[in-house]
Amino acid sequence: MNGSEWRPSRRERASRLLGLLAVLMLVASLAPSVAPVAADTAPTLTSLTPNTVAADAEGLTLIISGDGIGASSMLQWRGVDYPIDWIVDVDGDGGSLGSAIPASALAIDGTFETVLVTVSTGGAASNPLPVTIFGPGVGAAESAVAGAGGTVTASTGRLTATYTRAAGGYGTLTAVDYAFPTDPLLPPNPISPVAFVDLQLLDGVAGDTLVGTFLPPNPILPPNPVLPPNPVLPPSPIRLAYWTGTTWAPVSGSGAVAPTFSFDWATSSASSATVTFDMTSTPQITALGGTVIAFVSAFAFEGFSAPADSDINVAKAGRAVPLGWRILDLGGNPILNLSSSSVDVSSVRIVCESLSGEAEPLDAYAPGSSGLQNLGDGYYQWNWATEKSWAGTCRLVRFDFGDRNPDGSPIYRTAAFQFTR
Numbered sequence: 001m002n003g004s005e006w007r008p009s010r011r012e013r014a015s016r017l018l019g020l021l022a023v024l025m026l027v028a029s030l031a032p033s034v035a036p037v038a039a040d041t042a043p044t045l046t047s048l049t050p051n052t053v054a055a056d057a058e059g060l061t062l063i064i065s066g067d068g069i070g071a072s073s074m075l076q077w078r079g080v081d082y083p084i085d086w087i088v089d090v091d092g093d094g095g096s097l098g099s100a101i102p103a104s105a106l107a108i109d110g111t112f113e114t115v116l117v118t119v120s121t122g123g124a125a126s127n128p129l130p131v132t133i134f135g136p137g138v139g140a141a142e143s144a145v146a147g148a149g150g151t152v153t154a155s156t157g158r159l160t161a162t163y164t165r166a167a168g169g170y171g172t173l174t175a176v177d178y179a180f181p182t183d184p185l186l187p188p189n190p191i192s193p194v195a196f197v198d199l200q201l202l203d204g205v206a207g208d209t210l211v212g213t214f215l216p217p218n219p220i221l222p223p224n225p226v227l228p229p230n231p232v233l234p235p236s237p238i239r240l241a242y243w244t245g246t247t248w249a250p251v252s253g254s255g256a257v258a259p260t261f262s263f264d265w266a267t268s269s270a271s272s273a274t275v276t277f278d279m280t281s282t283p284q285i286t287a288l289g290g291t292v293i294a295f296v297s298a299f300a301f302e303g304f305s306a307p308a309d310s311d312i313n314v315a316k317a318g319r320a321v322p323l324g325w326r327i328l329d330l331g332g333n334p335i336l337n338l339s340s341s342s343v344d345v346s347s348v349r350i351v352c353e354s355l356s357g358e359a360e361p362l363d364a365y366a367p368g369s370s371g372l373q374n375l376g377d378g379y380y381q382w383n384w385a386t387e388k389s390w391a392g393t394c395r396l397v398r399f400d401f402g403d404r405n406p407d408g409s410p411i412y413r414t415a416a417f418q419f420t421r
Contacts (some may be wrong), residue, residue, distance in 0.1 A: 042124035047385050048117060052132045052141050060101040061085075066126065073121045075099040081120075110290075111135050114143045114200065131170055136179075143174040144151075158295075159197040166207035167389045173210070174200040179293075194238070195295040201277075210285055211275040214240060214294045216261065218269035238270050240347035242283055242303045243292040248251060251275060251293060252282045301401070302326040304415050307364045309348040311357025317419040318388035320366040323397065324381045325413070334378025340371050343398040345382055352394040355416050390419040 053060050062075065074081040075097070085098045097119070112135060131144040144152035146165035146271035153162045154175040163173040176198035195217050200211060216238050238253035238261040251256050252275075259273035277285040279339035303325025307313075315321055327335040329338030384397055398412040 003110065031109050041068050041121055041237055043073060043119045043126040045117075045119060045120055045126045045129050048129040051130060051143065053106060054135060055106050055133050055135050057103060057106055059103045060106065060131075062099050062101060062117065062131070064097050064099075064117070064129065065275070066119070068121060068126070069097050069119060070121050071243075073097065074121050076097075076118045076120060076125070077101055077105060078115055080105070082368075083213050085387065103186050106133055108135060111137050111178070111198070112141055112174070112176055114172055114202065116145070116162075116172060128170055128172075130174070132174055132176075134176070139177040139179045141174065141176045142291045143172060145170050145172050156197070158195055158217070159199065160213045160215075161199060161210060163201060163204075164208060166209075167205045169203060171204050171208060172200075174198070176200070193294045193296050197295075198290060199288055199293060200290045201285065203287065204285050207402035208278075208285055208286070212275045212277065213272050214259065214275065214293070214295065215272040215322065216270045226243055238273075240275070241294045241296050243294075248294065254278045254281050256280065256282070291349040300330065301413055303413065307362045308415050308417075310360035311416065312332070312355050312394075313415060313417045314359050314361040315386065315417050315419055316362075316365070317391035317421060319386060320369050321362065321384045321386060321397075321417070322364065322366040322381055323384050323399075323415065324375070324379060325364050325399075326378045328378055336374075336376075337373070338372070338380060342401060343372050343382070345384065345397065346400070347384075347395045347397045350396050350416070352418060354417070355394060359418060377404065386417075386419065391421045392419065396420045 043066050045064055045074035045116070049063045049066045050060075069084075071084070073084055075084065078084075082099045082101060085100055112132055114132045117131055118128050119126045127147065128145055130145050132141045132143045134141050140156040142154040143158060144163070146152040146163055147166045147170050148165055151162065151164045152173055153160065154173045155161070156175050156177040158177045158315055159175045161175045162293050163171060165171045174290045178196040192224050197214070199210075199212055201208075204210070240259050241248040250258070254276040257276075259275050261270040261273045275281070277283070277288065279285060283291060303323075305324040305326070308315075308321055308323050313321075327338055335413065368383065370383040373381040373383070375381055382399075395417050396414050397417060398410075398414050400410045400412055
């Protein structure tokens with residue numbers, strides 16, 4: 001080399017360059033990349049996580065997977081564009097994106113709200129996916145979106161709803177369980193509620209169908225076993241009522257069919273009931289814009305009426321005492337066909353000193369004892385025969401309409417009496 005500086009030959013330089021290029025190609029093959037996406041190509045979204053978030057959360061990071069997601073894509077949340085924080089392209093035809101939603105964008109007015117999330121690339125928007133924001137009164141929530149001809153299901157502990165979209169566009173289904181006792185944001189209680197759910201269908205149209213399966217809490221416990229109003233549990237002890245915006249009304253399925261819950265007296269448990277919502281149901285499928293539905297006892301008891309309506313009824317021993325009451329259904333409509341076989345009357349002696357409240361003498365008596373009398377419009381009367389030997393004692397008359405505690409013991413409607421000569 002004659003003391004001169006050594007230089008690699010042209011062949012050696014070419015070999016080293018090829019080796020470096022091979023390393024760079026290997027590194028590039030291991031690193032995530034973003035496939036180029038045409039500016040007018042609408043992404044197709046396949047999944048979104050999470051799909052529920054509390055309204056008081058400190059923020060939300062959405063992870064959405066699909067095809068056609070590019071570096072220039074934007075996420076739309078309540079009409080606001082949010083940038084993509086990161087993208088992973090797995091198969092060269094889309095990928096998963098992450099986008100941060102601030103806490104200020106999670107505020108809701110009410111108990112819950114379902115937000116439709118889309119991703120756009122150059123103005124071409126994707127199909128929507130739902131996220132439900134829920135407040136403190138919600139126990140569980142799930143939502144789903146159906147396009148033309150599609151069927152989706154949203155399910156919670158108390159409600160499973162399956163929605164089929166007939167027309168074009170999208171319908172958004174949300175099922176919600178409310179905490180019980182009721183949240184203050186819910187409408188006034190119906191008669192003897194045992195649970196509340198909410199069924200919402202946004203942008204539903206005539207021709208769509210929605211099948212809801214409603215499961216009441218078990219065992220079924222009347223909220224107040226002594227004082228009215230109290231549920232009277234017939235063979236189908238649970239009905240469904242919905243809030244119209246001003247009052248409670250009965251739920252009926254397609255063709256005005258009332259939902260039926262079977263009941264096991266041994267366990268005080270009711271089975272689920274299925275309701276098909278369409279344009280012949282109540283409410284109609286297009287009116288489910290956020291509908292609170294209550295599980296309520298099928299009948300309510302009002303009584304006892306005058307003359308035996310005091311805290312302590314003072315009566316003459318040996319006379320027949322008229323005991324009256326009224327039975328209503330969940331809509332406040334009178335029950336006209338109460339069977340005498342469903343009413344059992346008994347009495348027990350009690351210590352007079354245990355009674356409290358105002359004592360009032362009866363101002364009317366019945367001409368004699370009798371069984372159940374149907375007075376019409378939901379009013380009934382039972383003429384209770386008393387004994388002369390009860391003078392100077394106190395007794396509790398007990399009406400058993402068939403409803404039971406979980407241990408099988410009767411739930412009585414009672415009235416207290418003090419007997420004189």
